[in-house]
Amino acid sequence: MNDNNNPYQENLDKQRANFTALSPMTFIDRAAKVYPDRTAVVHGDTRRNWAQTYQRCQQMASALNKYGIGKGHTVSLIAPNIPEHFELHFAVPMCGAVLNSINTRLDSQTFAFILQHAEAKVLFVDREFSEMVAKALDMIPNNYLVIDIDDLYWQGGELIGSINYEAFLATGELSYHWQPPQDEWDAITLNYTSGTTGDPKGVVYHHRGAYLNAISNAMSWGMHQHPIYLWTLPMFHCNGWCFPWTVALMAGVNVCLRHVRADTIFDLIKQEKVGYFCGAPIVLNMLKLADDSVKSGIEHKVNVMTAGAPPPAAVIQGMESLGFKVTHVYGLTETYGPSVVCAWHDDWSELPLEKQAQLKSRQGVRAPMLDGLMVADPVTLKPVPQDGLTMGEIFMQGNLVMKGYLKNPTTTNKAFEGGWFHSGDLAVWHADGYIEIKDRSKDIIISGGENISSIEIEDVLYRHPSIQEAAVVAMEHVKWGETPCAFVTLKLGQSATAREIINFCRDHMPRFKAPTRVVFAELPKTSTGKIKKFELRDMANNDD
Structure with missing residues (x-):
């Protein structure tokens, strides 16, 4: 049909009275x-x-x-x-x-x-x-x-x-x-x-x-008007996941915080009646492990949004047991921070706390303002079956994807190949449409031809009563090509041997997925709480 004959195109132009560029x-x-x-x-x-x-x-x-x-x-x-x-x-x-x-x-x-x-x-x-x-x-x-x-x-x-x-x-x-x-x-x-x-x-x-x-942040979180928001998340990180603009949108309160410390966070939550804050799982784990004396006295609802690394179910369960409501989101710098949310269903609240935590540890579905989300073959871009087993790469599409990389057209074009943003994260797609990250493409462990998710092993390690932090990377192996190497930090006053930890993993997952080596060490982290796995890989493969 010729648009010239379309009455909705006649004298109905954009103009100052009816169109304004969107800006926060x-x-x-x-x-x-x-x-x-x-x-x-x-x-x-x-x-x-x-x-x-x-x-x-x-x-x-x-x-x-x-x-x-x-x-x-x-x-x-x-x-x-x-x-x-x-x-x-x-x-x-x-x-x-x-x-x-x-x-x-x-x-x-x-x-x-x-x-x-x-x-x-x-x-x-x-x-x-x-x-x-x-x-x-x-x-x-x-x-x-x-x-x-x-x-x-x-x-x-x-x-x-x-x-x-x-x-x-x-x-x-x-x-x-x-x-x-x-x-x-x-x-x-x-x-x-x-x-x-x-x-x-x-x-x-x-x-x-x-x-x-x-x-999208406000909608995903169900934020009420005039929220009191604590700045535990760095404003330099994806512009604080766009929350400076969200807090202005909701006419809320910005409670500033120079350094992320458990006692200060709990003090400000109580003092300012903070209702919302964001943080990587490593921050949540720090709060979960804080002394009981600083945790007590919170008598109001506190909402926590977490992302930055796949959160172990045990960490989510620990925060929920403190009375904090955790919302899990996922995104990258290239997607303005959160663009995927583990949207909650009311009937899930009737499930045992451990099962709720497992559901919340999944990355979820597209956020309200994201147009496209899929798990697909990285070469053909054909979506994988929604069987919760077949692994593919996460792809996004729409207004929550960056303009591109500054002065870097080659990398920009590669990232947008096929009309989708290539995340580099590997995931499975569940029958209910929720995605679940299994690894970064560079972090997957291929042992004897089998793909092993480092995140799956980490989730088991966090269930060990003596472990405070854990990270798993690929270690070169003469026979299998690669095997999992676990780096762990023990809780203060706790003890465990490498053999005990390996046996614990074998008791809770297929034996071939269990780590073959355990290293006790402080885990190197980025400023946003992500563990520097590239440093751990170097340590695992260059340790004489």
Whole structure:
């Protein structure tokens, strides 16, 4: 049919009155105008409402604009979860620029690479990281404007910039009228992957995706209006899984947290009546193992969202037994953080707690704003049977997928081959449509031609009463090609031998899947709590 004869195409064009580019900047505008007096930020004794927070964002956007920052420019940031970090999630896009929040635990050389690759024009840096950043700046030619964040509640470090945050803020206009992006496809943030096998890749987010994932977060979690959210998850990690924008959407409270420590987390939950926080399974395990004296006294409902690594069922069960409600999500830096959720069914609540934990440990189904999700053959892209046994790669499609990798068209095209984003994660697809990760493609153990999931072995290890943390990697073997090697950390005051642990695994799973070697060690981790399996593989295969 010819569209020229379609009455719905005649005089019904997009125009200013009926179409606006989607951007999460509108969330803070609404929060400030509808709930101006409600608390927006808590940091130590500092409390600001939404009107004050919005005004600071506008004024900072003005200051950046006066300095010459606008569309196509990158503003980098190295800071913990403090109010300035939250504000810059709005102020930088308000002036049309792109926010690059950098992992605070990287080394100076990686800082230097990112600043150069991102072509940063301005760098905000908190005093805690001044030494490492100063070394990075010495490595590269630069004419950055370096702005110090001089946090009232942090002692130490030095001021290495030419101006501090508050002084630079004062150069902006209070009445600055920011403009939304003309195109919702415009970049809003730049996030670098961990770069464990080479230089980090710059993942570019757009306004539309950030807007939709912020809404998707609230829907997936069933967040009520005005949630009190504790910042246990780093804001630099996928822009805090897009939660700066989600909290603004819901006009909630941002409870800031510089360092992730069990006693501080429990204290703030009780003191501020925190109802929501996010964290990797390693953080949940830390809280589960905390002393009972710091856990007691929580008399309200606390919701926990976990992702970053497949959570062992035992960890989920431990958190649920404390009275915390756990929601398991899954995603990657390339998908704005959470894009898959283990959506709960009411009848599952009637099952025993152990069975509930097993169901919750699955990654789940597509989040509300993700368009496509499948487990398929990585070569043919043919979906695998939904039998819970056949392994394939996870693929995503839609608005919650990145624009691409900055200045890296070859890798971008490879990631989007066939019209789907290739995650690199291996999973099975259950009959009810829920996916369950079995391994990263690089972490699968192939022993005597059989695929062994390291995650399956780890899940058994976490059931051992003496084990605090566990990770399993492939170890070279003359006969079988590879066999599982387990690295474990024991709970304080507990003991176990390698033979006891191997026998425990053999009692709870097929013998050929059990580890053939157990190493007792502290597990190396990334800043977001993921275990560095590449280091463990090196240890397993190069240990004389």
